[in-house]
Amino acid sequence: MGKTLAEKILQAHTQEEITGPGQIVQVKVDKVLANDITAPLAIESFKKMGATRVFAKDRVILVCDHFTPNKDIKSAEQVKKVREFAAAQEILHYYEGGEAGVEHALLPELGLVGPGEIVVGADSHTCTYGGLGAFATGLGSTDIAYAMAFGETWFKVPETILVKVRGKLNPFVTAKDIILKLIGLIGVDGALYRVLEFQGEVIELLDIEGRLTIANMAIEAGGKAGLFAADEKTLAYTREKGREDKPLFPDKEARYEQVVEIDANGLQPVVACPHLPENVKEVEEVKGIKIDQVVIGSCTNGRISDLRQAAEVLRGKKVAKGVRLIILPATPNIFKQALKEGLLEIFLEAGAVVGPPTCGPCLGGHMGILAGGERCLATTNRNFKGRMGSLESEVYLSSAYVAAASALTGVITHPKDI
């Protein structure tokens, strides 16, 4: 029987014969990732296991991105633990300070992940690398410790939901709108245990950054991974990062658990309303809602294409009085590129705060925490109660276009109205 992309990748990493969903297989992993919050716990488990060396010092990746630059003494102590472990283990890919960016934006950019690989990370948004055709997923800290020690893990072979996106995208409609629309359709547990595999003419036209955005939010539908089979664009992207990849493809006669079709022609810019990513409404339905803060950044939409979208809307204009617009380029390279293209100047002229690459406000860490009663529109991925600060605050999710337009008016706004 034909295999899905997920099954093909798992098969390439195990001796066992993959027969279908539900089966449990042991696989070799290509990369193991942890961050400043989850690595300390994983290091503890690693030591309890009696492990002394990581399985490969060039395949374990540690990125200090959540509370960095360290926001307080506790977070500094955590990072110190990770730094000392990295030094003792001679881990090649340890990132902190001016080398660090939001992990899921950083790894693809540095060419550390690519099509056909299995990547496990102690972070739920590890699924981002599915945008490049990697089977990538989040695990608990002890699982990550095991993977660090042996370079292996186990998986239940997942069912796959095929998502077909047809038609043509309307102006100001982005990858973020596609994934929010999908989550609105199938719900926050709509892809539980399952992989989402994306196909269709819109997907083919989408650039790599857009695919990363969509894969990033597979977890918001409960998904194990969000997969895009590699194509010319993928290979050009990874080649530019110095990689030579041999991609895998789903079989023509692959069996899918279900097929979800999205017609892009009918798609308009959307936002996810508080307090679940599935509460998706068209911008037109909620326009006029007052906001106090706008955040453009994160592993979902903090890449150069997002900053370009924001600049397109903000150029020559001023942020509304009383609104804080916070822009955090997701990595140092994105920051530099934005500088070169003059985007930072546009942002600063508009009255935005431009900050360092960090997760910061996305998880309510620092650099833009909300008070009770405040409302934020963010390009991030989760709007759970209290995610960005006070339990009485609210977060709406959108693309960079909608976020920038709304920063100019102080209310949720369709970019066409600017």
Add this chain to the structure above:
Amino acid sequence: MIFQGKAHKVGDHIDTDAIIPARFLVTTDPEELGKHCLSGLEENFIQKVAKGDILVGGKNFGCGSSREHAPLAILGAGIPVVIAHSFARIFYRNGFNMGLLLLEVGEEVEKISEGDELKIDTQRGEIEIVNKQLKIKVNPVPEFMQKIINAGGLINFAQARIKGA
């Protein structure tokens, strides 16, 4: 392996906050966590549980965060097995890794009522509802996962593997 105990039923979408509320995450000691097991659902839930009893959940059991404290709390409460319609993904892994046996049975879970006497035979992949003389088939726990359970969790399993190597 054979497990026998009384069934305690809970509903659908039991999340990790219900299993162990965040305010108790200040320790990783299973016994301490066990004292607060399911207190986010029902304040004194733990008082009706005897050692060896079995938890029976609905759909999506263990959804929410990736905290490993959740399966630890259940084990710490003396519950060695959870049967459910389905489990949330990260909980499912963490459960096995911490040495908690998880059995997915789908709709069949409806056959079990609160207080039923259950006997589980992992080798045969069978749950017997003793007082109803009913049997439910479960997929046998795969060999590798059975090894993790037998070792008492992933850390012990890894320890043995490192020593053996």
